[in-house]
Amino acid sequence: MGDADLGEQIRERIVEAHHWGRGLRIVAGGTRERPGRRVAGEELSLGAHRGILEWEPSELVLRARAGTPVLEIEAALATERQMLGFEPPRAAETATIGGAVATAQSGPRRPFAGAARDFVLGVGCIDGTGQRLGFGGRVIKNVAGYDISRLMCGAHGTLGVLLDVAIRLLPVPECEQSLVRECEPLQAMQIMNSLRSRPLPLSGAAWEAGLLRLRLEGAESAVSRAARELGGDAEADARWWQELRDQRLPFFRDARSLWRVALPPTAAPLALDAAELIDWCGAQRWLSGDVDATLVRARAAQLGGHATLCRGATDDPFHPLAPGMLALQQRLKRVFDPRRVLNPGRLYREL
Amino acid sequence: MDTPSPEQPPAAVADAATLCRELRALLPPGAVLSSPSELAPYECDGLSAYRQRPLAVVIPRCVEEVQAVLRLCSARGVPVVARGAGTGLSGGALPHAAGVLLVMARFDRILSVDPAACTARVQPGVRNLAISEAAAPHGLYYAPDPSSQIACSIGGNVAENAGGVHCLKYGLTVHNVLAAEILLMNGERLTLGGEGPDSPGYDLLALLCGSEGLLGVIVEVTVRLLARPPCARLLLATFDSPVRAGAAVASIIAAGIVPAGLEMMDGLAIRAAEAFAHAGYPTDAAALLLCELDGTEEECTGQLMRVESLLRAGGATELRVAADEAERLRLWSGRKSAFPAVGRLAPDYYCMDGSIPRSRLGDVLERIAVLSSEYGLPVANVFHAGDGNLHPLILYDAGKPGELQRTEELGEKILAFCVEVGGTITGEHGVGVEKLGAMCLQFGAAELERFHAVKEAFDPAGLLNPGKAVPTLARCAEGRRMHVHGGELPFPGIERF
Numbered sequence: 045m046g047d048a049d050l051g052e053q054i055r056e057r058i059v060e061a062h063h064w065g066r067g068l069r070i071v072a073g074g075t076r077e078r079p080g081r082r083v084a085g086e087e088l089s090l091g092a093h094r095g096i097l098e099w100e101p102s103e104l105v106l107r108a109r110a111g112t113p114v115l116e117i118e119a120a121l122a123t124e125r126q127m128l129g130f131e132p133p134r135a136a137e138t139a140t141i142g143g144a145v146a147t148a149q150s151g152p153r154r155p156f157a158g159a160a161r162d163f164v165l166g167v168g169c170i171d172g173t174g175q176r177l178g179f180g181g182r183v184i185k186n187v188a189g190y191d192i193s194r195l196m197c198g199a200h201g202t203l204g205v206l207l208d209v210a211i212r213l214l215p216v217p218e219c220e221q222s223l224v225r226e227c228e229p230l231q232a233m234q235i236m237n238s239l240r241s242r243p244l245p246l247s248g249a250a251w252e253a254g255l256l257r258l259r260l261e262g263a264e265s266a267v268s269r270a271a272r273e274l275g276g277d278a279e280a281d282a283r284w285w286q287e288l289r290d291q292r293l294p295f296f297r298d299a300r301s302l303w304r305v306a307l308p309p310t311a312a313p314l315a316l317d318a319a320e321l322i323d324w325c326g327a328q329r330w331l332s333g334d335v336d337a338t339l340v341r342a343r344a345a346q347l348g349g350h351a352t353l354c355r356g357a358t359d360d361p362f363h364p365l366a367p368g369m370l371a372l373q374q375r376l377k378r379v380f381d382p383r384r385v386l387n388p389g390r391l392y393r394e395l
Numbered sequence: 396m397d398t399p400s401p402e403q404p405p406a407a408v409a410d411a412a413t414l415c416r417e418l419r420a421l422l423p424p425g426a427v428l429s430s431p432s433e434l435a436p437y438e439c440d441g442l443s444a445y446r447q448r449p450l451a452v453v454i455p456r457c458v459e460e461v462q463a464v465l466r467l468c469s470a471r472g473v474p475v476v477a478r479g480a481g482t483g484l485s486g487g488a489l490p491h492a493a494g495v496l497l498v499m500a501r502f503d504r505i506l507s508v509d510p511a512a513c514t515a516r517v518q519p520g521v522r523n524l525a526i527s528e529a530a531a532p533h534g535l536y537y538a539p540d541p542s543s544q545i546a547c548s549i550g551g552n553v554a555e556n557a558g559g560v561h562c563l564k565y566g567l568t569v570h571n572v573l574a575a576e577i578l579l580m581n582g583e584r585l586t587l588g589g590e591g592p593d594s595p596g597y598d599l600l601a602l603l604c605g606s607e608g609l610l611g612v613i614v615e616v617t618v619r620l621l622a623r624p625p626c627a628r629l630l631l632a633t634f635d636s637p638v639r640a641g642a643a644v645a646s647i648i649a650a651g652i653v654p655a656g657l658e659m660m661d662g663l664a665i666r667a668a669e670a671f672a673h674a675g676y677p678t679d680a681a682a683l684l685l686c687e688l689d690g691t692e693e694e695c696t697g698q699l700m701r702v703e704s705l706l707r708a709g710g711a712t713e714l715r716v717a718a719d720e721a722e723r724l725r726l727w728s729g730r731k732s733a734f735p736a737v738g739r740l741a742p743d744y745y746c747m748d749g750s751i752p753r754s755r756l757g758d759v760l761e762r763i764a765v766l767s768s769e770y771g772l773p774v775a776n777v778f779h780a781g782d783g784n785l786h787p788l789i790l791y792d793a794g795k796p797g798e799l800q801r802t803e804e805l806g807e808k809i810l811a812f813c814v815e816v817g818g819t820i821t822g823e824h825g826v827g828v829e830k831l832g833a834m835c836l837q838f839g840a841a842e843l844e845r846f847h848a849v850k851e852a853f854d855p856a857g858l859l860n861p862g863k864a865v866p867t868l869a870r871c872a873e874g875r876r877m878h879v880h881g882g883e884l885p886f887p888g889i890e891r892f
Contacts (some may be wrong), residue, residue: 064738102645105751125651148593161601162570173423176840183750184782185567185822186835187556187605188830189847189865194569194601198593215651217465238509243622243691265693288473298770309514327592351590363595368583374850379845391596 047095049109051176057088058205058385059174067388070201073138076147079304079354079361080200080390088205090142096120097208098182104117105165105182107210110142117141122214127213129157131289148198151289152248152259155324156308161197163212169196169204172381182210196377201387202395203380217247217261219243221268221359222285224257225276229313229322232256236326237310248285248326252295259285274302283317288323295321299332301356303340315342362391370394411450414473418453418495420465428452437496439708440481440488441543445828449476449490450526454498461497462582468495468858469581477552477608481519481663482543484746485827487555487607487863494858498611499550503842504527506615509645513620514573514590517629519550526618528637535620538565538847541823542731550613556605558823560656560730561687563781569604571619571820577611580854590617601848607825607864610853624689627655628699629723632711633680637661640682641756644780647686648753650705651852652698656687657781658730661760664737664775664788671736674729675722677713681799683778684711685730731840734788737775741790745802748830750784753792762812763787770805772798785813811836824877826864835871841867 058182061068067085071077072089088279094111095305108117114134122125131151132144145167147301150159166180180186180193181305196204227235230249239249245266258274259282260267273277287293305314309326318333331340337353341363344351365373370392377384377395391394411429414870418427428434429451438446450473455461468475476493481488492495502518505525509515510533515526523544527536540559541547545559553575556568574588588600603610634640640659647654659669662681669676676683684706688698697886699716706714719722729736738744751759759778767774767789777786786794787809789801810833820826820833834843846865866874 100752101756102649103754104648105752124600124649147887148598154592158566158570161598162566171845176847177842181750181817181819183752183818183822185562185750185779185784186559186819187823187825188819188821189603189826189842190607190610190832190846191556191569192845192849194598198598203416203597215653218651238512241510241533241620241622243534243624245691246696262690263694263697266691267699269691269693283440300831306591308512308514308591310509311591324592344591347591349590350589352595365596369585369596372585372599372852376597376849379848379852395596 047109048092049095050090051132054088054090054093054205054207055170055174055176058170058172061086061385062173062383065383067384068385070205072140072143073136075111075135076138076143076149079352080360081359081393083387085388090205091093091138091140093207098338099112101126102311104213104215106213107208107211108141109208110140110206112141113137114141114144116141117126122216125216126213127216128163128211130154130160134290141211142210145197145209146199146206152250152285154324155327156247157214161194164197164209164213165206165207166194166210167193168208169206169374172385177204180210184212185186198291200390202377202385202391205386218391219267219330220282221260221271221272222257222273222279222282223260223276224255224279226254227251227256228254229320232322233313233326240309240325244274250288251322252293257284260261295319295330295332299355301332301334302354303331303335303339303351304354305329305331305344305349305351307344307347311347311349315341328361360392365392406417406608414471415451415496416463417467418451421453421467424455424737426454426456427462428454431892437478437481437490437498437771439757440478440483440486440830441444442484442486442827445486445710447490447515448491449492449494449496452496452498454501456501458578458584461578461614462584464495464497465578465580466582469856470856472856474858474861475580477550477554477612479548479554480522480546482547483551483555483825483827485821485825485829487825487860488551491826491861499548502550502614508620509533510644512590513622514617515620516615516617519616520548521878523547523549523552531623532624534623536623537618538621542734549616549618551614552607553616554608555603555825556823557622558779558784558811560779563657563779564653564655565621569601572600572604573619574617575600575603576615577613580856580859585611588617593660607696607827608860609850609864610734610859610881612859624691625685626692626695627689627723628695629717629726630686630699630702630706631715631717631726632684632686632706633677633713634682634684634710635680635712637682637760638757639710639758640684641753641780643684643711645704645753646709647702648781650701652702654686654702654781655689656685657779658685659778659780660730660733661776662814663773664733664777667736667740667775668729668733671739672732674725676729680712685726709863733777735786737777737795740775742792742794745789745791745806747787747789747806747809748784748821748824749787749810750782750890751813751816751818753780753783755816755818756780757758759785759816763809766805766808770801772802772805779822783818784824807833807836826837828863831866831870832874834884835874840868840871843871
């Protein structure tokens with residue numbers, strides 16, 4: 045599929061929907077429907093609105109239309125040894141950069157390099173009234189006006205349809221080394237806790253099924269020295285990290301019900317009756333199994349975090365907001381989408 | 396051009412005496428200041444060209460007291476301006492003539508440092524550097540390091556999304572803050588973000604960072620701490636033109652190296668800094684680069700060799716690696732004192748804060764040089780070259796009739812060019828009152844309307860730091876007319892800074 049600018053058609057659709065007060069269900073690559081509530085509305089597709097708009101390797105900044113596939117961007121970046129630092133998951137080849145930003149999804153590198161929103165520099169978007177807007181820019185430091193670009197990141201399109209995003213890039217590290225060792229989850233947590241405060245070239249720390257894996261990246265000399273210090277067996281094949289990133293490990297594939305629990309990284313194991321995968325050096329725990337939603341949410345809140353149901357039957361996948369917080373978010377929704385046209389109810393019934 | 400005062404007319408002018416009496420009833424003795432001599436120290440922040448005394452200064456000590464002040468002011472329709480250490484460079488903490496200045500200086504406690512989670516929970520009045528000092532015993536530090544870090548407070552850092560010389564690699568404040576407790580103008584307390592990642596709902600923490608005190612009053616901040624890199628090496632390189640130095644910077648980034656800091660100064664700034672700090676800079680150079688690499692010993696050594704060869708290939712006339720920690724700090728001292736150093740060259744200086752795509756540096760410097768000679772005002776350039784944040788310092792004499800006005804005109808032309816090449820009018824100092832006019836260059840009416848509406852969602856009565864950060868549409872319309880007609884300014888009686 046070739047590059048195309050569908051901005052004007054998209055705008056017209058939104059203007060019309062705003063006029064009639066009809067909801068639009070925003071779709072691009074179709075890989076990020078979950079987690080999310082079911083949206084009642086006509087489909088508004090951004091899949092064909094694609095193409096890299098700007099990319100100057102010496103700037104470490106890329107601007108692309110929202111419907112551009114992540115894989116297409118990554119293939120281009122690889123020619124200059126650059127990459128998307130937040131490692132957005134790619135559940136399928138169609139997964140787009142706009143979807144990654146709109147849903148704020150980040151991969152295993154997140155605790156070491158930053159989340160999706162940390163790499164967002166600017167967005168071009170259309171709000172729920174059909175108004176084209178531009179926020180942020182393509183420079184790294186920019187404090188002019190409120191940071192609406194980062195507000196859009198993770199808003200699931202409910203504040204604006206992203207047309208293009210400007211993203212800060214990272215250079216691909218010189219070399220990569222995965223280390224693996226057997227251990228129980230408690231011991232894995234202890235090791236993760238001891239790693240965080242050490243100046244190591246880490247880019248991944250995860251535990252699954254009795255195995256703790258550490259990913260080291262950086263200058264070859266630094267990586268090999270850290271590998272010697274940390275011990276464990278070298279894993280020749282780094283595919284596991286890619287499958288973790290794309291949520292394609294058997295753990296994810298086989299899950300009928302999948303929870304993502306975000307916690308302070310030092311929080312105790314969840315100790316719920318479900319298989320657990322620990323990522324983000326302790327800050328992200330995946331649960332596979334039929335666990336009671338109230339129980340998961342209560343346990344997550346007790347540990348200082350929150351839980352999202354990514355797969356399985358539910359009316360409310362996202363952690364409930366306190367009344368004052370919900371009221372404030374409703375007021376923000378009204379600023380950008382007064383007639384609730386854009387993905388109405390996708391995040392919360394009230395938004 | 397900017398007028399010195401916030402734009403909105405004072406809200407219903409409260410009777411100062413009554414208000415002070417009511418405030419005193421809520422707060423312990425000594426927490427309310429109202430006599431002219433008590434108010435004087437608070438009439439400006441780090442941008443001293445703008446001065447305004449508030450009705451009263453309040454200095455609360457706990458969240459409940461802040462809530463009481465906010466509730467009273469909400470009920471009375473009195474504007475409130477929060478102030479941290481008062482080091483801001485855009486007038487963001489300039490008091491409101493009919494309002495209360497809420498000084499958060501007594502919120503100065505570090506509540507906890509968690510070395511395993513690598514976090515610190517602190518009150519907003521804690522100084523930036525004090526966080527790193529408290530974390531140091533654990534081998535940790537707080538990364539954002541604005542030049543004022545010895546004095547500036549974390550609450551103000553969050554409000555302004557402060558940067559520093561190391562943000563190319565370690566990010567701005569927004570990248571290093573995990574959570575904030577805020578009070579809305581009505582006194583309601585909210586937690587934004589959290590110690591676990593990705594709080595549910597909209598990312599209001601990102602929105603708070605850089606919101607210049609217009610959305611809420613920050614009463615607590617949780618920051619992320621990083622492991623102190625065991626090794627840091629500083630390299631100095633000189634060039635016979637700033638454009639060549641800019642090209643060398645691009646070659647470092649393109650080679651996949653992200654230095655911890657990458658700073659540039661032009662000839663005028665080099666000579667001023669050397670005369671001031673005796674840092675050991677070669678004063679005959681047209682441009683000077685400071686490139687800091689950090690990480691493990693191995694990383695530093697490897698990167699240093701690569702950067703040296705890139706700089707040589709880029710035409711560096713001199714290359715020097717700081718031999719020891721003392722020399723490293725001395726070389727940095729010149730850069731860190733560049734503003735006051737340049738300030739000695741003329742009675743006054745005006746500091747700009749544009750951000751540009753690095754690849755346009757040559758064009759922008761050329762344009763600044765042309766404008767500088769056109770206006771007959773020298774400009775020294777200090778540049779966070781790694782992240783494209785340019786600080787042109789315009790030298791002028793406010794005592795000479797009309798020179799201030801020409802300085803501002805020159806400044807606005809520089810910012811207009813920054814916007815034209817794809818940059819921004821402010822990279823790290825904020826809009827405050829100073830850049831309200833320049834905001835009209837960057838945003839159209841639709842964006843400005845949304846900004847005002849976002850504020851209204853947090854503060855429906857518009858009482859929190861009113862008139863700052865976002866210009867009214869009327870102001871921008873007036874500004875555009877001014878450009879069309881050129882030359883003669885409307886309302887010649889208005890003071891223009």
